[in-house]
Amino acid sequence: MPSPQVEQEPSDCERPALASSDHPPVARARVGVVLANLGTPDATDYWSMRRYLSEFLSDKRVVDYPSWKWQPLLQLVILSRRPFKSGEAYRSIWNSEKNESPLLTITREQTRKMAEALEARHGDRVRVDFCMRYGNPSTDSVLRRLQAEGCERILFFPLYPQYASPTTATANDHAFRTLMRLKWQPAIRTVPAYFEHPAYLEALANSVREAYDAAETPPEVLVASYHGVPKRFLTEGDPYHCQCQKTTRLLRERLGWEESAIQTAFQSQFGPEAWVGPPTVDHVAELARQGRKHIAVISPAFASDCVETLEEINEEIRESFLAAGGERFTYIPCLNDRDDHIAALLTIVENELAGWL
Structure with missing residues (x-):
C-alpha cells in the first residue's frame, strides 16, 4: 500500500518552539x-x-x-x-x-x-x-x-x-x-x-571626483546645498544645521581641498520667519557676480534625487546662476542607487x- 500522504506545512511557516503538536504553523520569525x-x-x-x-x-x-x-x-x-x-x-x-x-x-x-x-x-x-x-x-x-x-x-x-x-x-x-x-x-x-560614517563620506567624495573628472574644465567652486530649516530650530536644539556644516567640512577633508573650494548653502525656504542660510538660489547668483563662471552643486542631505534636486537645483538654481552671468553649471546627482x-x-x-x- 502507498504510504499515507503527510500534509506539508507552507515553507514560509513553522510551529513555534516548544508548541504543542496541534499548534497551527505561523510565519517564520x-x-x-x-x-x-x-x-x-x-x-x-x-x-x-x-x-x-x-x-x-x-x-x-x-x-x-x-x-x-x-x-x-x-x-x-x-x-x-x-x-x-x-x-x-x-x-x-x-x-x-x-x-x-x-x-x-x-x-x-x-x-x-x-x-x-x-x-x-x-x-x-x-x-x-x-x-x-x-x-x-x-x-x-x-x-x-x-x-x-x-x-x-x-x-x-x-x-x-x-x-x-x-x-x-x-x-x-x-x-x-x-x-x-x-x-x-x-x-x-x-x-x-550617518553623515559622519566613513563609507557614506567616501561615496559622496567619489561622486564629486567622478563629476569633476568628467567635466571639460573643473568647476571653480562646489556648493553643498542642504534643505533649509527655520533659524529658531537651531536654538531649540535641532542639530541639523551643525551636522550640515560638519558634512561639508568632512567632505572637503576627504577630498583634500582647500576651504574656499566648497561652500555651504540652504535651499527651499518659505514663510516669513528667518531661515538658516545663505539661500542657495541667492548664493549661486552672488558667485556669478563675483566672476565665477563654472560651479557645481551637490545635495548631501538627500539620499535620492527628488523634486528639490532635479527641479529646484537643476532648473531654478541653475537658472539663477546663469542669469547672473555664470556660464557653466554642473549638478552632481544624489548617491541614489550607486x-x-x-x-x-x-x-x-x-x-x-x-x-x-
Missing part, C-alpha cells in the same frame, strides 16, 4: 528592514498634489504653528494655488515610463539592491521593504505587512544622513504611531544620523542589526 523616504504624490494633477501637500504641510514637525492659525491659511489659501505650481514642477521631472516620481523609482531600486545584498548574506531571514512618510507606500501599511510576514524585529532606517526634526523625527514618529495601534508590537530600532552608496547603507544596516542576526 524574521527581521525586517524598512528604508523610509520623504514621500511622493501619486500623480501630478491638482487633487493628487493637494492631498500630498495637505498631508505634508499639516505635519507639526514640518510646520509647527498653532493649528487654529495655520490650518485655515493652509486649506483655504495655500492649497488653492500651490498644487498647480507643485504639479508643474513634478511634471518637469516625472518618470513618464513608470508614471511615478523619480524619488519612488530610485527608492524602490535602492530597496531591491539592499534586499539582494542582505539575502546573499543571510538568506531569507531578512525582509527588506520601503515606505514613505507622506503618500504611498505608507509607513503603516509596510510595517503591518512585515509583521504579517513574521518580522518580530524591525530596523527602521530614515534615509536622511543628517538628523532633523522635520525629516528623521517625523519618520520615526509615524512608525511609532503604527506600533501604538498594534496588539502585538514588533521590537523596533531606528537608525541614527553601488558604493548601497554598500555604505548596507554597512550601516549590518551594524544596527548587531545581535539580531
Whole structure:
C-alpha cells in the first residue's frame, strides 16, 4: 500500500518552539528592514498634489504653528494655488515610463539592491521593504505587512544622513504611531544620523571626483546645498544645521581641498520667519557676480534625487546662476542607487542589526 500522504506545512511557516503538536504553523520569525523616504504624490494633477501637500504641510514637525492659525491659511489659501505650481514642477521631472516620481523609482531600486545584498548574506531571514512618510507606500501599511510576514524585529532606517526634526523625527514618529495601534508590537530600532560614517563620506567624495573628472574644465567652486530649516530650530536644539556644516567640512577633508573650494548653502525656504542660510538660489547668483563662471552643486542631505534636486537645483538654481552671468553649471546627482552608496547603507544596516542576526 502507498504510504499515507503527510500534509506539508507552507515553507514560509513553522510551529513555534516548544508548541504543542496541534499548534497551527505561523510565519517564520524574521527581521525586517524598512528604508523610509520623504514621500511622493501619486500623480501630478491638482487633487493628487493637494492631498500630498495637505498631508505634508499639516505635519507639526514640518510646520509647527498653532493649528487654529495655520490650518485655515493652509486649506483655504495655500492649497488653492500651490498644487498647480507643485504639479508643474513634478511634471518637469516625472518618470513618464513608470508614471511615478523619480524619488519612488530610485527608492524602490535602492530597496531591491539592499534586499539582494542582505539575502546573499543571510538568506531569507531578512525582509527588506520601503515606505514613505507622506503618500504611498505608507509607513503603516509596510510595517503591518512585515509583521504579517513574521518580522518580530524591525530596523527602521530614515534615509536622511543628517538628523532633523522635520525629516528623521517625523519618520520615526509615524512608525511609532503604527506600533501604538498594534496588539502585538514588533521590537523596533531606528537608525541614527550617518553623515559622519566613513563609507557614506567616501561615496559622496567619489561622486564629486567622478563629476569633476568628467567635466571639460573643473568647476571653480562646489556648493553643498542642504534643505533649509527655520533659524529658531537651531536654538531649540535641532542639530541639523551643525551636522550640515560638519558634512561639508568632512567632505572637503576627504577630498583634500582647500576651504574656499566648497561652500555651504540652504535651499527651499518659505514663510516669513528667518531661515538658516545663505539661500542657495541667492548664493549661486552672488558667485556669478563675483566672476565665477563654472560651479557645481551637490545635495548631501538627500539620499535620492527628488523634486528639490532635479527641479529646484537643476532648473531654478541653475537658472539663477546663469542669469547672473555664470556660464557653466554642473549638478552632481544624489548617491541614489550607486553601488558604493548601497554598500555604505548596507554597512550601516549590518551594524544596527548587531545581535539580531
